[in-house]
Amino acid sequence: MQKDVRAVDVQDFLNRHRFSGFQWTIFAICFLIVLLDGFDTAAIGFIAPSLLKEWGLSKAALAPVLSAALFGLAAGGLTAGPCADRFGRKTVLVAAVALFGAACTWSAFAADLTQLTVLRFVTGLGLGAAMPNAVTLMSEYCPDQRRATLTNAMFCGFPLGAALGGFLAAWMIPQWGWRSVLLLGGAVPVVLAAVMLARLPESVRYMVAKRHPAARIRAALLRISPAAAQAASFSMAEKAAPSVAGSGLRVILSRPFIVGTVMIWLAYFMGLVIFYSLINWMPILFKEAGLDARTATLAASLFPLGGVGAIFLGWLMDRFSANRVIALCFSLSALSIYAIGLSAGSTGLLMAVVFIAGTLMNTAQSSLPALAVAFYPTQGRATGVAWMMGVGRFGGVAGSFLVAELARRQVGFEGIFATIAVAGVLATLALLVKHWGEPQRPESAGSAESSGSAAARSSAGAAH
Structure with missing residues (x-):
């Protein structure tokens, strides 16, 4: 029987055609979302010294406001993923960006620490919903052979946004005060x-998975290539564990995925212990180590700037074992973070080590969403990515309180960074366990059709 040339597998279509201007537009928008996410997430750490001075606070009193957005990030991620798998990536994404923008603007007018803490939580709700859906939406317009590279390149927006926040804060705060940073964000x-x-x-x-009308799917593909004009039906084949079905949460916690899910959560959790320990506290720790306030802020800004290395790591992930590649990067991150604690005596050496540590750590952390995107199937992908980020955000909370507790116990500069480095070792071990325990899932192709006013059906599948 002759194959119907009007039946189109959407992923095969994406794989066969060049990456179009339409797809680059999606990339640019999602990149900006992640960049703004990084800017707004890190902003509180860069304005922290100003808050201490203006409101007469102790370092310990800052812990709630530093972690408030992280609780919001966790809540936003845990709820937005299932919502996106049910109602669509775009709807949740637009609402999330509008929410964190409005809340961050309102934060600039906070009169005291309590108001700022509440508003940072609301900001976090939007941030937590935005990033995983931006990652998911972008990945679902990527060809298989470039998915990790493009997803990692997009995710570079987060550390770049955090670094931009540091540079702008160092320039804006002396002129217009800390509130100007939040207004811009x-x-x-x-x-x-x-x-x-x-x-x-x-x-x-x-749209294929949720049986949207063929005309709507065709319209999207036509913006990639005119070859979609003759398509009458659409299918979606995935490497599948055919028995996995149901809600996104049920999929990611099912037998084929549970070990990988828990290990990805652990790795992301530990990565954020590192990131938020350092991004929130480095300006203060460096100032206490003898640097002036401006130099301390600029030195801390070098840490997230190094995240551009994720593009190269994505290229490696598309060609080699992604688990092992990221695990190696986390192990090197642990060594370099430990080295920060040994470098306080020289400003030049300290800045160099901070940049190296940031390059390694942010490269590893920024690659985890691409790992999750490739691991989960379409019907659970947004939930899988969002829950990894949502659960992981508690690592950010732990990191923010970790340094406060170490400072309370009067642990020295070197000891603080040695303790933080342990999280990198644990992330390495989690990824190796995921690699060793990951079963080989059989490949199963399914098809779905959508013609005229009929809906597109997709096969129940698992990870790419």
């Missing part, structure tokens, strides 16, 4: 949300 996302409403498409893979 809130106004831009509000504008971006309006642009997204008009320009951002729904995920084509999601």
